[in-house]
Amino acid sequence: MTTTDVGGRAAPPAAGPAAGPLRRRRGRSGAAAPGGGGLMPYLFLAPYLVLFGLFILAPSVYVIWISLHDWDFLLPGKPFVGLQNYLDLFTPGTITSGPFWSSMLATGKFVLFSVPLLIAIPLAVAILLNQKFPGRDFFRAAYFAPYVLGVAVIGILWRFLLDPNIGLVNHYLDKIGIHDIPWTTETPWVWPALVGPTVWWTLGFNCVIYLAGLQDIPRELYEAAKVDGATAWQQFRNVTLPGLRPVLVLITTLTILASANVFGQPYLITQGRPGIETRSAIMYIGQEGLRDFRMGNAAAASFILTLALMLISVITFFAFRERKEG
Amino acid sequence: MGKDHSTNQGPLSRRTFLGLGAGAAASMLLAACGGGSNTPPGAGGGGGSGGQFGEGKDYTGPNVSLAFWNGFTGGDGPFMRKLVDQFNSEHQNIKVSMNTLQWGDFYPKVPTAVQSGNGPDIAIMHIDQLATNAARRVIIPVDEVATVLEYEEADFAPAVWQAGVYKEQRYGIPLDIHPLLQYHNQKDLQQAPTDRASFEAALKEMQGKGVQDPFWVTSTWPAHLMWWGLIHQFGGAPYNEDASQAQFNSDAGVQALTWQVSNIQQGYSPKNVANDAQAIAFRQGKNALTWDGIWMMNEWAKVKSLDWGASPMPQIGSQQAVWASSHNFVVTSQAQKDPNKLQAAKAFISYISDHSIDWAKSGQIPARASVRESPEFKALEVQSIAAQELDFVKFPPAVPGIGDVTTPTFELAVNEAVLGKKSPKAALDEATSKANQLLAANKKKYGG
Numbered sequence: 163m164t165t166t167d168v169g170g171r172a173a174p175p176a177a178g179p180a181a182g183p184l185r186r187r188r189g190r191s192g193a194a195a196p197g198g199g200g201l202m203p204y205l206f207l208a209p210y211l212v213l214f215g216l217f218i219l220a221p222s223v224y225v226i227w228i229s230l231h232d233w234d235f236l237l238p239g240k241p242f243v244g245l246q247n248y249l250d251l252f253t254p255g256t257i258t259s260g261p262f263w264s265s266m267l268a269t270g271k272f273v274l275f276s277v278p279l280l281i282a283i284p285l286a287v288a289i290l291l292n293q294k295f296p297g298r299d300f301f302r303a304a305y306f307a308p309y310v311l312g313v314a315v316i317g318i319l320w321r322f323l324l325d326p327n328i329g330l331v332n333h334y335l336d337k338i339g340i341h342d343i344p345w346t347t348e349t350p351w352v353w354p355a356l357v358g359p360t361v362w363w364t365l366g367f368n369c370v371i372y373l374a375g376l377q378d379i380p381r382e383l384y385e386a387a388k389v390d391g392a393t394a395w396q397q398f399r400n401v402t403l404p405g406l407r408p409v410l411v412l413i414t415t416l417t418i419l420a421s422a423n424v425f426g427q428p429y430l431i432t433q434g435r436p437g438i439e440t441r442s443a444i445m446y447i448g449q450e451g452l453r454d455f456r457m458g459n460a461a462a463a464s465f466i467l468t469l470a471l472m473l474i475s476v477i478t479f480f481a482f483r484e485r486k487e488g
Numbered sequence: 489m490g491k492d493h494s495t496n497q498g499p500l501s502r503r504t505f506l507g508l509g510a511g512a513a514a515s516m517l518l519a520a521c522g523g524g525s526n527t528p529p530g531a532g533g534g535g536g537s538g539g540q541f542g543e544g545k546d547y548t549g550p551n552v553s554l555a556f557w558n559g560f561t562g563g564d565g566p567f568m569r570k571l572v573d574q575f576n577s578e579h580q581n582i583k584v585s586m587n588t589l590q591w592g593d594f595y596p597k598v599p600t601a602v603q604s605g606n607g608p609d610i611a612i613m614h615i616d617q618l619a620t621n622a623a624r625r626v627i628i629p630v631d632e633v634a635t636v637l638e639y640e641e642a643d644f645a646p647a648v649w650q651a652g653v654y655k656e657q658r659y660g661i662p663l664d665i666h667p668l669l670q671y672h673n674q675k676d677l678q679q680a681p682t683d684r685a686s687f688e689a690a691l692k693e694m695q696g697k698g699v700q701d702p703f704w705v706t707s708t709w710p711a712h713l714m715w716w717g718l719i720h721q722f723g724g725a726p727y728n729e730d731a732s733q734a735q736f737n738s739d740a741g742v743q744a745l746t747w748q749v750s751n752i753q754q755g756y757s758p759k760n761v762a763n764d765a766q767a768i769a770f771r772q773g774k775n776a777l778t779w780d781g782i783w784m785m786n787e788w789a790k791v792k793s794l795d796w797g798a799s800p801m802p803q804i805g806s807q808q809a810v811w812a813s814s815h816n817f818v819v820t821s822q823a824q825k826d827p828n829k830l831q832a833a834k835a836f837i838s839y840i841s842d843h844s845i846d847w848a849k850s851g852q853i854p855a856r857a858s859v860r861e862s863p864e865f866k867a868l869e870v871q872s873i874a875a876q877e878l879d880f881v882k883f884p885p886a887v888p889g890i891g892d893v894t895t896p897t898f899e900l901a902v903n904e905a906v907l908g909k910k911s912p913k914a915a916l917d918e919a920t921s922k923a924n925q926l927l928a929a930n931k932k933k934y935g936g
Contacts, residue, residue: 235600235603236599236624236625237624237934257922261896325762326760326765327760327762327769342758342759344760347707347760348760348907435707435708435903436903436907437900437903437907437909438900449895452596453595453596454892455892
């Protein structure tokens, strides 16, 4: 859930309008012959491609190479094991398959619980914040504020607020007659303990994107709807939602990816407990590769996670596209 | 403090994080280009005088700087920093710069940093990490340092001294020993329990006096270290002689864990004690009796309202035993590139070791018997009580990769049993078979 990640993914749409002036300028100068500009687009793309190749593409290929070995970067012997790491991950009873699939399941649960909330709640908040009322700017800032905190800050904050025995949350619940909820140590309580702080923390970001989307919907449409006698709900259903469709695709995709990459919250709030039930896939991969130095297996696991996320992204994309056609 | 998985475990600073990333990237490139060329371990080392570490205790060469890394993030950090400052002011030609990071980040980071040349020249490592890092060529043999400084086994606790040896070469110079201790709140309990009967009587008595939860059994750190001591107390051992087989689910192991869980079932401990909650409750006076590391003594001392006492671990099983670990000086393969650094490192080790009485004040027992027998040490009350445990301390075994086995196996089993997710036997059965798979994989990886 890093800002750079989200920023990077959000960038491409901006490239569209930027291409316009460029084309116009070239046409006006007339110096560049129509056929002589063949290299031009690539030159302009080069800075990005170099960085992309160096930091995304090359490491990705290298990961596949590592995943085919029993790899410890400090040991002289890195025996080639072919697809053994993958086979182990898919064979029940091996050292790696149980913990890995348990971490995939934990990640899946987190995505399932957090994504719907992170799509719906920020939408409701954005619609509220899009009204005109005194102090609107203050509330906009207030809802966005937690997002500027690092995961370490919110993680430690909530780990202690939610402590089953010494936490502030249970202290006040106790006063209204609810006793000893094991937020950070017991299923199913650990899930609200992870999802709740995440929603509180990141809803501001989705909210800002929604706000931008809401302001792009032409006012005339609402006026026309009003003239036709549409109720507030009908306006929302027939004007707001269709107007937000591109934004919804973006938010859904980003939120699924961000939630699937969850690491800091279970690492700090539950430490993957109870047992390893809340240890996320990224947490497993990190511990396996960087703490226990089984990098071959960690690479294989991260490759499987990547494939799974690509598949989910494609499904999301098509799900929204089909609805548009129909 | 030596508290590996402590309150403030998580926050990686941005700089630390970037450094880690850069180091990893650099080492990947290096590995990719150089085909994994590693410096041979201990080239020219391994005994003999006049070798790479030079003659005598002191360093007389040109100005040199040493990067010194450790994980003393708690109350122990300032003690070490003071010693380092003192060393720097007394040695004009050596500049030691100390870098402290959480142990949890320290062990993954050091190998990468050393490989890229941006890591420590000298560092502190726990006894159970020496073999792993020796096998992975992160650290180099220091037999010569021991010879030159005239350190002998007789001056050190034998278990600690021998644990520093991997494949007939010494990789660590022991600095201290840190066992678990029993702490009690004097307000609730005058006499610390010494055996099972007096322990259970004390809990009953305190409950009678209105202490609702006198002994908080935590589900995380250091619960598995308590179990480590208890399995020995019940006459067992977690591993066989050469640590090639796990025997967590032996009768002794199951009895030990069952006893831990029984404190919750009998209502002496609240359920679901999360990490550090038992220590915070002890500070607040809610938890009257607790087992924790000796390094916690200075944490308790900070709490003005707390009147606490320390005592050796009570004997719950058929014999005495307690978990302990040890901090060791190590020299990294990075320092090996510069002979001046090696000689300066030796001078630094010698200095801190000679001043280990000052280090003991941070809540440690000096590894050297000659220091422990000094009047200055005997004046340190809590440390002297802890030193009574030295006859029965049980260290983790010194085989490569053993640190990786702990967390996913018996640490997990203790967590699951304390949280009531599994019975002690079922949790330990599973941990044992998993540990045996991991031990076999390690044997293959590190070549037995």
